[in-house]
Amino acid sequence: MTTELVLLAVLMGAVTYVSRAVPILAPGIERLRPRALLYLRLVGPAVLASLAAANTLVWTAADGSRAIHLSIDIVGVLVCLGLTAWRRNLLLGLVSGVAIVAVARAIGVA
Amino acid sequence: MTAASASGLDLRAARRRLLVDTAGIAISVAAFGLVFGLAAHNAGYSPIEASAMSVLTFAGASQFAAVGYVAAGLPWAPIVFLTFVLNARHLLYSASLAPRLRAVPLPQRALMAHVLTDEAFALSATHFHRIGRVDVPGYWIAALVGVFIPWNLATIAGVLLGGAIPDPTRFGLDIVFPAAMAGLAVGLTTGRRELAAAGAGGTIGVVLSLAIGPAVGIVAGGLLGPLVGMAIPVRTPMRIHAESPVPPFSNMDEAFAEMEELPEPEPEPEPEAGP
Numbered sequence: 613m614t615t616e617l618v619l620l621a622v623l624m625g626a627v628t629y630v631s632r633a634v635p636i637l638a639p640g641i642e643r644l645r646p647r648a649l650l651y652l653r654l655v656g657p658a659v660l661a662s663l664a665a666a667n668t669l670v671w672t673a674a675d676g677s678r679a680i681h682l683s684i685d686i687v688g689v690l691v692c693l694g695l696t697a698w699r700r701n702l703l704l705g706l707v708s709g710v711a712i713v714a715v716a717r718a719i720g721v722a
Numbered sequence: 723m724t725a726a727s728a729s730g731l732d733l734r735a736a737r738r739r740l741l742v743d744t745a746g747i748a749i750s751v752a753a754f755g756l757v758f759g760l761a762a763h764n765a766g767y768s769p770i771e772a773s774a775m776s777v778l779t780f781a782g783a784s785q786f787a788a789v790g791y792v793a794a795g796l797p798w799a800p801i802v803f804l805t806f807v808l809n810a811r812h813l814l815y816s817a818s819l820a821p822r823l824r825a826v827p828l829p830q831r832a833l834m835a836h837v838l839t840d841e842a843f844a845l846s847a848t849h850f851h852r853i854g855r856v857d858v859p860g861y862w863i864a865a866l867v868g869v870f871i872p873w874n875l876a877t878i879a880g881v882l883l884g885g886a887i888p889d890p891t892r893f894g895l896d897i898v899f900p901a902a903m904a905g906l907a908v909g910l911t912t913g914r915r916e917l918a919a920a921g922a923g924g925t926i927g928v929v930l931s932l933a934i935g936p937a938v939g940i941v942a943g944g945l946l947g948p949l950v951g952m953a954i955p956v957r958t959p960m961r962i963h964a965e966s967p968v969p970p971f972s973n974m975d976e977a978f979a980e981m982e983e984l985p986e987p988e989p990e991p992e993p994e995a996g997p
Binding site: 624 | 750753754757767768769770771774775777778779780781783784785787788790792798801802803804805806807808809810811812813814815816817819820823828831832834835836838891892893894895896897898899900901902903904905906907908910911915916917919920921922923924925926927928931932935936939940941942943944945946947948949951952
């Protein structure tokens with residue numbers, strides 16, 4: 613059983629702990645400028661959307677070349693996106709998106 | 723009935739309500755933790771590595787992001803950097819709670835910080851608003867019962883269950899990661915600025931991923947997208963569903979507003995025993 617990624621978890625936990633703990637442990641620096649607070653608030657949606665879009669749409673070949681990849685995966689992700697936005701239920705969105713992709717692959721559509 | 727006993731009854735009732743709210747969150751967190759465990763298994767994590775992520779990092783979105791990065795063979799430095807950027811929003815929660823927790827001993831505050839998540843903040847902020855003051859045991863209920871315990875147990879279950887799945891792509895499980903990212907982005911999008919930041923982040927991420935590579939594109943999307951959102955004029959936040967199962971990602975503005983209205987914590991310790 614590998615443990616190499618435990619060190620990565622430690623590093624990720626350390627940098628996360630900084631943002632969680634610094635204001636609580638040192639209240640003197642809790643007052644960030646409003647523009648900085650706004651930027652931080654917008655980082656979440658921006659980086660998650662970037663992750664989702666790049667992972668769904670960009671395909672990297674073995675030789676390193678990249679291209680837009682259109683597949684049933686996009687439908688699955690969009691279904692999850694739509695259901696989560698409509699029903700505010702991430703689990704429902706995930707299950708539905710995965711089910712569509714699984715069925716499409718099982719019947720040979722994808 | 724004395725004022726003190728009335729306050730105690732109110733506190734017990736508020737904690738019962740907190741537990742009910744926490745149960746709903748815990749179910750959602752457990753389901754998502756299970757998915758993380760499966761995704762981690764698919765990316766080649768061992769159970770120890772997956773558990774280490776959930777115990778030490780304890781931040782769902784960045785853990786999912788790391789799964790994608792590790793699977794793509796990305797070096798650790800950008801993974802750690804993105805983790806910091808992605809989790810920098812915790813500064814907001816921490817800064818919001820800090821003035822209220824001054825009376826709490828430093829070692830306890832240090833532990834409280836580690837379990838400060840979107841869910842823990844939203845649950846505890848609502849609870850504090852309900853009772854009109856800070857309730858440290860209530861914070862632990864929200865953070866541990868609502869998030870930490872179910873997240874970690876589900877991670878272990880997911881990564882162990884993953885070993886029994888012969889071909890994850892056959893079941894469509896390979897789209898769990900991008901779908902979960904998209905769903906979480908939706909949950910964080912509570913206004914026009916967030917929507918603009920998400921749209922810009924996604925677009926920049928794809929364009930630069932094609933032009934330069936996913937490692938650069940994704941990080942650039944996360945760093946530049948907020949600048950586009952900041953250029954959008956402020957308007958009333960979009961309405962959200964009251965029954966939302968992901969309130970930590972959808973009512974931050976309200977939660978911050980509630981925190982602003984709270985009085986300073988009383989110096990006397992809470993007479994009721996904590997969890």
